[in-house]
Amino acid sequence: MKVGLWSTSAGANTTAVPDGWPEGQPPSSVNNCAREMMAATRVYLDDAEWFDHGFSPTFINANSFSITGNQLSFLSAGRAIKLHDVTDIIRSVQTASFTTVTTVQLNSGSAITASMSSFAKPGRNWRRSVFVSIRYGGRGTRSLLPSSR
Numbered sequence: 302m303k304v305g306l307w308s309t310s311a312g313a314n315t316t317a318v319p320d321g322w323p324e325g326q327p328p329s330s331v332n333n334c335a336r337e338m339m340a341a342t343r344v345y346l347d348d349a350e351w352f353d354h355g356f357s358p359t360f361i362n363a364n365s366f367s368i369t370g371n372q373l374s375f376l377s378a379g380r381a382i383k384l385h386d387v388t389d390i391i392r393s394v395q396t397a398s399f400t401t402v403t404t405v406q407l408n409s410g411s412a413i414t415a416s417m418s419s420f421a422k423p424g425r426n427w428r429r430s431v432f433v434s435i436r437y438g439g440r441g442t443r444s445l446l447p448s449s450r
Contacts, residue, residue: 351383351421358420363412364395365405366420372403375422386417 307321308314314321322334358366376382376397384390392407407413 350424352424353385353419353421356419358417359402360413360415360417361404363414364407364409366413366417367402367404369402371399373397373399376403376405381423383421384413384417385419385421386413 315323317323322338323330326334356368356372358368360366376394378394378396380394381391382394384392390411390413392410392413394405395408396406398404
């Protein structure tokens with residue numbers, strides 16, 4: 302269950318367990334739905350600066366993937382995205398184009414693999430700026446996104 306798969310219209314959140322609360326569901330599934338919703342809310346809050354819309358990307362190569370539909374409105378050049386692969390990888394969009402699917406070419410960085418399950422974009426409180434890496438305390442780097450304020 303992902304918050305990004307939920308509709309903003311309450312009556313539309315009726316898909317089968319675990320992604321929804323189906324109308325007329327058996328009483329035995331209510332607790333499971335509640336637990337799934339609690340877990341999804343916690344996952345969202347633990348990583349609230351990123352929002353996963355629930356897209357299922359198709360791996361093309363180590364630096365590109367595609368998703369269904371025209372998603373150019375939020376996958377423009379320079380947009381930082383968090384890719385959920387074997388580990389989470391933060392990269393930025395180099396180019397994106399739409400024909401029958403949206404194809405995304407990433408800027409250089411850690412390779413993505415066919416294990417990539419989804420991706421997230423910065424939440425509404427973040428600009429579409431390219432991420433910045435800083436070195437701190439001799440312990441490596443940390444990726445940051447500038448605040449919209």
